[in-house]
Amino acid sequence: xxxxxxxxxxxxxxxxxxxxxxxxxxxxxxxxxxxxxxxxxxxxxxxxxxxxxxx
Amino acid sequence: xxxxxxxxxxxxxxxxxxxxxxxxxxxxxxxxxxxxxxxxxxxxxxxxxxxxxxxxxxxxxxxxxxxxxxxxxxxxxxxxxxxxxxxxxxxxxxxxxxxxxxxxxxxxxxxxxxxxxxxxxxxxxxxxxxxxxxxxxxxxxxxxxxxxxxxxxxxxxxxxxxxxxxxxxxxxxxxxxxxxxxxxxxxxxxxxxxxxxxxxxxxxxxxxxxxxxxxxxxxxxxxxxxxxxxxxxxxxxxxxxxxxxxxxxxxxxxxxxxxxxxxxxxxxxxxxxxxxxxxxxxxxxxxxxxxxxxxxxxxxxxxxxxxxxxxxxxxxxxxxxxxxxxxxxxxxxxxxxxxxxxxxxxxxxxxxxxxxxxxxxxxxxxxxxxxxxxxxxxxxxxxxxxxxxxxxxxxxxxxxxxxxxxxxxxxxxxxxxxxxxxxxxxxxxxxxxxxxxxxxxxxxxxxxxxxxxxxxxxxxxxxxxxxxxxxxxxxxxxxxxxxxxxxxxxxxxxxxxxxxxxxxxxxxxxxxxxxxxxxxxxxxxxxxxxxxxxxxxxxxxxxxxxxxxxxxxxxxxxxxxxxxxxxxxxxxxxxxxxxxxxxxxxxxxxxxxxxxxxxxxxxxxxxxxxxxxxxxxxxxxxxxxxxxxxxxxxxxxxxxxxxxxxxxxxxxxxxxxxxxxxxxxxxxxxxxxxxxxxxxxxxxxxxxxxxxxxxxxxxxxxxxxxxxxxxxxxxxxxxxxxxxxxxxxxxxxxxxxxxxxxxxxxxxxxxxxxxxxxxxxxxxxxxxxxxxxxxxxxxxxxxxxxxxxxxxxx
Numbered sequence: 003x004x005x006x007x008x009x010x011x012x013x014x015x016x017x018x019x020x021x022x023x024x025x026x027x028x029x030x031x032x033x034x035x036x037x038x039x040x041x042x043x044x045x046x047x048x049x050x051x052x053x054x055x056x057x
Numbered sequence: 058x059x060x061x062x063x064x065x066x067x068x069x070x071x072x073x074x075x076x077x078x079x080x081x082x083x084x085x086x087x088x089x090x091x092x093x094x095x096x097x098x099x100x101x102x103x104x105x106x107x108x109x110x111x112x113x114x115x116x117x118x119x120x121x122x123x124x125x126x127x128x129x130x131x132x133x134x135x136x137x138x139x140x141x142x143x144x145x146x147x148x149x150x151x152x153x154x155x156x157x158x159x160x161x162x163x164x165x166x167x168x169x170x171x172x173x174x175x176x177x178x179x180x181x182x183x184x185x186x187x188x189x190x191x192x193x194x195x196x197x198x199x200x201x202x203x204x205x206x207x208x209x210x211x212x213x214x215x216x217x218x219x220x221x222x223x224x225x226x227x228x229x230x231x232x233x234x235x236x237x238x239x240x241x242x243x244x245x246x247x248x249x250x251x252x253x254x255x256x257x258x259x260x261x262x263x264x265x266x267x268x269x270x271x272x273x274x275x276x277x278x279x280x281x282x283x284x285x286x287x288x289x290x291x292x293x294x295x296x297x298x299x300x301x302x303x304x305x306x307x308x309x310x311x312x313x314x315x316x317x318x319x320x321x322x323x324x325x326x327x328x329x330x331x332x333x334x335x336x337x338x339x340x341x342x343x344x345x346x347x348x349x350x351x352x353x354x355x356x357x358x359x360x361x362x363x364x365x366x367x368x369x370x371x372x373x374x375x376x377x378x379x380x381x382x383x384x385x386x387x388x389x390x391x392x393x394x395x396x397x398x399x400x401x402x403x404x405x406x407x408x409x410x411x412x413x414x415x416x417x418x419x420x421x422x423x424x425x426x427x428x429x430x431x432x433x434x435x436x437x438x439x440x441x442x443x444x445x446x447x448x449x450x451x452x453x454x455x456x457x458x459x460x461x462x463x464x465x466x467x468x469x470x471x472x473x474x475x476x477x478x479x480x481x482x483x484x485x486x487x488x489x490x491x492x493x494x495x496x497x498x499x500x501x502x503x504x505x506x507x508x509x510x511x512x513x514x515x516x517x518x519x520x521x522x523x524x525x526x527x528x529x530x531x532x533x534x535x536x537x538x539x540x541x542x543x544x545x546x547x548x549x550x551x552x553x554x555x556x557x558x559x560x561x562x563x564x565x566x567x568x569x570x571x572x573x574x575x576x577x578x579x580x581x582x583x584x585x586x587x588x589x590x591x592x593x594x595x596x597x598x599x600x601x602x603x604x605x606x607x608x609x610x611x612x613x614x615x616x617x618x619x620x621x622x623x624x625x626x627x628x629x630x631x632x633x634x635x636x637x638x639x640x641x642x643x644x645x646x647x648x649x650x651x652x653x654x655x656x657x658x659x660x661x662x663x664x665x666x667x668x669x670x671x672x673x674x675x676x677x678x679x680x681x682x683x684x685x686x687x688x689x690x691x692x693x694x695x696x697x698x699x700x701x702x703x704x705x706x707x708x709x710x711x712x713x714x715x716x717x718x719x720x721x722x723x724x725x726x727x728x729x730x731x732x733x734x735x736x737x738x739x740x741x742x743x744x745x746x747x748x749x750x751x752x753x754x755x756x757x758x759x760x761x762x763x764x765x766x767x768x769x770x771x772x773x774x775x776x777x778x779x780x781x782x783x784x785x786x787x788x789x790x791x792x793x794x795x796x797x798x799x800x801x802x803x804x805x806x807x808x809x810x811x812x813x814x815x816x817x818x819x820x821x822x823x824x825x826x827x828x829x830x831x832x833x834x835x836x837x838x839x840x841x842x843x844x845x846x847x848x849x850x851x
Contacts, residue, residue: 003226010233014206021202028194 091160091176100176101160102414104152108138111160113149113174115142115167116189123172124486125443126261130170134158143490147189149174171255193248193307200245200300204293207237211293224286231283234292238276246272246299248306262447264486267454271477271804272299278470289467298478298808305812309819328397331362334406347412355405360397364411364418367392372403424506424756443486450480457798472800479797479807480790484814488782491822496775499826504758505768512754515738516772518719522667522765523710525724525732526678526685529742530660530692530762535565535652537573538635541626542648549579551648554604555640557581558597562589566636569652570606590614594638605641617641623649632687656691659762664693666766673718677701677709677732706732723765724753740768770832771825778825782818789814 027033091097101111115127124142127149131140136157141150151163167174210230217227243250249265249272256263272295279290333342334352344362347353352368355361361374373385376398385401388394394407396416413419454476461469493510500507507513524530540548556574559567560581574581587597593614594607605615609627612619619627619639626649630637635653639646667674674695678685685699698709710732713720722736733739733753741753742760757764793810796802802810 003223006226007229010210010229013209014233014237017202017206021199024198024202025195028191028198033191033194 091164097160107156108152108154109160110150110152111176113151113164113167113176115147115149116173116175123263125441126256126259126263127167127170127172130166131163134163134166137163143494170259171251190307190310193303193310196245196248197300197303197307200241200296200303203237203241203245203296204300207234207293207296210234210237228283228286231279231290231292234290235280235283238279238292238296241296241299242272242276245303246295249299249302262444262451264443264447266447267450267477267480268302270451270454271474275470275474275804291471294471294474294804297805301805301808302478302812305808305815309812309815328360328362332356332359345413347409349409349412351409353407353409355400355407357400357402357404359400361394361400361407363396363407363409364416365394365407365409367394368406368408370403370405372405373401374405375399375401421501421506421758424508446480446485450477453480453794453798460798461800468800471804472797474804475797475800475802475807476794478804479793479802479810484786484789484818485783487815488786488818488822489779491819492775492778492782492825495822495825496771496778496829499829500768500771503764503767503829504761505764505771506756506758507768507771508754508756512738513772513775515719515754516721516769517776519672519721519738519769519772521673521675521713521718522721522723523675523677523713523732523736525706525722526676526688529657529723529725530663530676530688531654531656532760535569535636535654537569537650538653538655539630539651540648541623541651543620543623543646546647548648549577551640551650552577553579553581554599554602554642554647555606555638555650557584557599558587558595558604558606560584561587561597562595566638566652567595570638570650599642602643606638608637608639612639612641612646615641617644617646619646632683656688657760657762661692663762663765664695668694670766672769675709675713677706707735710735721769738772740765767829767832771829774825774828778821782821785818785821786814789817 097109097111101109104110127142128140131137131149131151136154137151138154139150139152142148143150149167151160153160153163164174210233214222214227214230216222217230246269249268252263252265253269256266275291276295279292279295282288282290328344330341331344331347332339332354333347334354339354347363353362353365355370357372367388367390369390371389372387374388374394375385376395386392388405394405395418396411397418411417414423454473457476458469458473461472489510493513496513497507537552540551542548542551552570552574555570556579559570561567561584582600584597584599587595589595590607590611593611594605596603596605596607598604605611605617609619609624623639623646627637627639630649630651630653635651638650638652640648640650664674676685676688676692676695676697678688678697678699679701682699685697689695689697701709710720710722714735714737720736720738722733722739723742724733724739725742733741738755739753740755740757742757755768757768789810793802793807797807
């Protein structure tokens, strides 16, 4: 049974890694717009699009 | 409630320790920049009386109590004229006197309260909102991780309690639970702890207080049990309910953002780039670099980047987003165009006149934002109730705890926690602002601008509508409607003579005739010896022929006989609403021009519709009694007050109000400002002039009359929704609080139920949009058809 002294901290560590990945994903803006990317693939980028320029 | 004096005292103490106690989020030097005129230029509007006005985006507003707190604190600041918080948009609408207080001082005061405020501009707003949502998401994600892991620990403990577990392992699991719950409480739950603490420091009960107490008491008790090494722990409860409440908050933030996104959508209308014509050809520039006087090229399908005047080109422009007018408007050289409208088939060259905040689009956005943030009376009541509500919650929790303590401590703690969590003043606080924001946004897209929440309240109770005739039921513009020429004369020749003489005058009749001639593309001959005979008409020599234009008296005076057929026509016109202008050339009458102000399309249907709803209708007009009577026969049964001087209009309204009527005044805002101001609610039609925008509660951007019943319907629907929402939140609490007190629910269930009630209220508010969209799809066919079939017998 004493194996749990190693396994449980290990589990928490793994969990923490996934939290860090989640934080990275949020920071990278992956959760900012949940709808846009689905449509973006349909946009042609070789057409002079004068609505969405300017930083 | 904080007494004004108490609040001031708090600040005096705070100010003396400002440096150590609460460092503002930005360095003071950074804040001073907001006082520089160059910086202010971007977001501050100067008001006519020397005061200034700006919208600030305030981070951290999430409940009605914050609104109350900020408004109260700023009201105590010398020189702040107005401070109103928009909960849905997290904005602060600020008016201040720059002589008494600087903008940086206001921002610093907000920083002391724990709110970071930045001047609002579109890009920044999105950024701030995103940052807040991200912070929520981080905390939610972390709490989620904690909840998942602690669940395993709980399962192990549950299993252990059934099948037996060695104390050593049980103790270990307790410590693991502690290790997970502590960071979750401090980091994820930190939002609630910090907000509750801020409220307490100001001796104010915020909505986060019960949550904070519930979480920390359960945590503290579990920690104590862990240290003692006996009994059950509830770390899993703490973690799970923090997670669930954060999920609720996040969904709420999303829903709020979507619900009131009308203004953002309006802003999206404005393109960011324009094609400027320069000497060497054309260039693409940012809209912000445009200056008045620039010449722009607008291609078919382009959005217009700025307000201006067409220099050349011929096209139709879709203005529906601004005015709700469904047909594209014809634009030729000299026509005005507005930013955000869409060019149709032709190429236009446009001279820029207004850019940025000066455009009609910006003014509309401004009005809508003010309306979304403004409060109805119901709302002020709700704002005041919240602190009491929280106090009652705490008291109930305490009573519950005391009652269940007789049984055992563990049950008492959990039940009291459930009571703390399940009561939800959020739904109460959200019910009104959400409804107002959604209604104002939905109406704005139909070209109906509602300026404040009180207007919605007023519209819902209207039982009498007063129309100012000119510009509302009629077009407010004299036009040549018919031309009667004698047998051997061509209509256009007649008009050519008339135009040649009349273009020397600026009387409305003269302008109407000249316009008609121009519309038909007629050229004018030169005119000499022009003269005006007061009260009779005008005359002049056109190509050597003496031409007279005027009434019958003029003809008599000039000794010109009026043929019997034309005399009958003249009588007929004057019995109606028109003015008959006789034209004589070379000593004989050639014909009559009938000039009249036309009744607007849909006027009759409007009057019938209103009367069908039991709403009284009064028509105010300066015209003669005979003309007014004529109009009444064409529009249906209503009360007509004729020969009313502009300054007497408000008296008519006062009289109606004395009879206990709730009066809606519909005018064009030009000469009826006092009447518009006096009426319970007022609608200004069409023009969209600054005057009408300033003095009326609702502005119709277009001139479609059916927007009037639409506005009334929006008001009724909004009030109904607000009442439903208040009922919903009261019923929710009335049912679930006793259930929680009876120990039938766990704290985790309570944490699920609480955000649900908020979401229900938001959802109900969002429904306004769909219900209102149905209004137009239903209205033209059903109601108007009915009127057409049955209503024309009189």
